[in-house]
Amino acid sequence: MSLRKAAFPALVAILAGCQSLPNDAPLAPVDLVISGGTVYDGTGSPATADDLVISDGRVAYLGPDARTKFLPAREIDATGLVVAPGFIDPHTHAASDLSSDQAVRRANLPFAFQGVTTVVVGNDGGGSLDVAAQAELARAQGIGTNVAYLAGFGPIREEVLGKEDRAPDADEMSVMKARLRGAMCEGAWGFSAGLYYVPQAYSQTDEVVALASVASALDGYYDTHMRDESTYNVTVTGALAETLEIGRLADIPVHIAHIKALGPAVWGHSTKMIEAIEDARAAGQRVTADQYPWEASGTRISAALVPRSALEGGLDALRERLREPETRAAIRAAMIDGIARRGGASKLLITGRLGEADIETGQTLEEYAEAANIEPVDAAIAILLQGDARIASFNMSTDDIAAFSVRDWVVTGSDGSSGHPRKYGSFPKAYRDLVLSEPGMDLARFIERSSGQTAKLIGLQDRGFLAPGMAADVVVFDPASFAPLATYQSPRDLSVGVRHLFVNGEAVISEGAYTGSLPGLSLLKRTACAPTDGDS
Incomplete structure (x- = not known):
């Protein structure tokens, strides 16, 4: 251990305790001093002009006159810049990037250039149960940002039921609970569900409650893509009622993914949703949500338009049904309703090909159908017979987006996935939409909802805030130029304005450029897991 590292706990204790170093004490060697910036600590408190000192991957000091106390190996003059905790994204689809054999993908630059230092993966119920294996791979290969894991429904x-539309029996339920418990014991922070998606859509509420109770017993949280965000089955307000019921019955904190009211039929329902959530919170229930600042959601044609009954058994089974005239007619009629529910074929932008689908991106489903001289629904069916396609679905009301954004239980998230600009630009877009636009959110509040508040809802103990002893995940950005460049037509352009980004005290971005460093860590929940007899 280096002399500097050995002395670090004592140094933090002295300074964090507001004690003074003796006048004749030698300057303490540290890695970095950031001075001259406008500092926000992630709590929502007003900015200060403090100096930030980093050493051995931790914040060593936050206060005035650092140069009279420390001898830094490096200094950064942050005059005119904002210094803040690195942002934490509670909903991403970055797992495949972080496990890639390509170092540039593992660097997670789409998020780093937004100021994000920690991402959560496994959302929408898709999280691998092999948490320890994921963490070991990340450690062995190196990753650019930190990552926290959710265990997926x-x-x-x-694994237990395949893609069958039925409930588990008692023995199957025991196996499912044991698998979730195992993932939680390996370090997952919570249980993630995507009840909108097959096969999770085939579950009943009591099945979800039983599993969420396992996560609750291990101090996890329930992260959910609700069963409906529109009028597909129980409606968005019905799905919210189910979500709150799951939280109450399982006694578990509830986090609602990408909160929205999707489609013209439910525009304005934000009012009822907000009232229900705030009533639940007033009654003592722990409920939060994340939101991305885009009018278009992102999904697949199969998920957006095809009835869940037709997806039993997967896409191959769907294709067999589409080749039978009678079942094809019923599926086609339901898909016409699905297109209307999302505002029409002109509102569905094709952003990516999946499988063997022979289709150009950057055109709407309406444009694709017109070029083929067929109806939009038949164009969608033609795509599904070959493969599938990612779409951006322009079906949210700006009034609903604004109504959710100002609630004190909503944090910033991206739902970052391929083909949609939200993967590359959600945090700077939220900054420009919420802080720089009228009436203007306080910057301290924006930083809190993008860092410290998110750390608390996940359960991260040493991230999200700038304070002595905290992990040195720090973003330094230019408030004038911090902005997204990604668009729906060019969704992979990196954001601008982040001048410096530190992950565990190591520079990932320096003077606006990637350093080549991979200092990210797998952040595993330390759960006390006593042996069981196989059930929990």
Whole structure:
């Protein structure tokens, strides 16, 4: 251990305790001093002009006159810049990037250039149960940002029930609970469900409650893509009622993914949703949500338009049904309703090909159908017979987006996935929409909802805030130029304005450029897991 590292706890204790170093004490060697910036600590408190000192991957000091106390190996003059805790994204689809054999993908630059230092993966119920294996791979290969894991309902259900539309029996339920418990004991922070997606959509509420109770007993949280965000089955307000019921019955904190009211039929329902959530919170229930600042959601044609009954058994089974005239007619009629529910074929932008689908991106489903001289629904069916396609679905009301954004239980998230600009630009877009636009959110509040508040809802103990002893995950950005460049037509352009980004005290971005460093860590929940007899 280096002399500097050995002295670090004592140094933090002295300074964090507001004690003074003796006048004749030698300057303490540290890695970095950031001075001259406008500092926000992630709590929502007003900015200060303090100096920030980093050493051995931790914040060593936050206060005035650092140069009279420390001898830094490096200094950064942050005059005119904002210094803040690195942002934490509670909902991403970055797992495949972080496990890639390509170092540039593992660097997670789409998020780093937004100021994000920690991402959560496994959302929408898709999280791998092999948490320890994921963490070991990340450690062995190196990753650019930190990562926290959720255990997914989808792999649990599919492992036991396949893609069947039925409830588990008692023995199957025991296996499912044991699999979730195992993932939580390996370090998952919570249980993720995507009840909108097959096969999770085939579950009943009591099945979800039983599993969420396992996560609750291990101090996890329930992260959910609700069963409906529109009028597909129980409606968005019905799905919210189910979500709150799951939280109450399982006695578990509830976090609602990408909160929205999707489609013209439910525009304005934000009022009822907000009232229901705030009533639940007033009654003592722990409920939060994340939101991305885009009018278009992102999904697949199969998920957006095809009835869940037609997806039993997967896409191959769907294709067999589409080749039978009678079942094809019923599926086609339901898909016409699905297109209307999302505002029409002109509102569905094709952003990516999946499988063998022979289709150009950057055109709407309406444009694709017109070029083929067929109806939009038949164009969608033609795509599904070959493969599938990612779409951006322009079906949210700006009034609803604004109504959710100002609630004190909503944090910033991206739902970052391929083909949609939200993967590359959600945090700077939220900054420009919420802080720089009228009436203007206080910057301290924006930083809190993008860092410290998110750390607390996940359960991260040493991230999200700038304070002595905290992990040195720090973003330094230019408030004038911090902005997204990604668009729906060019969704992979990196954001601008982040001048410096430190992950565990190591520079990932320096003077606006990637350093080549991979200092990220797998952040595993330390759960006390006593042996069981196989059930929990």
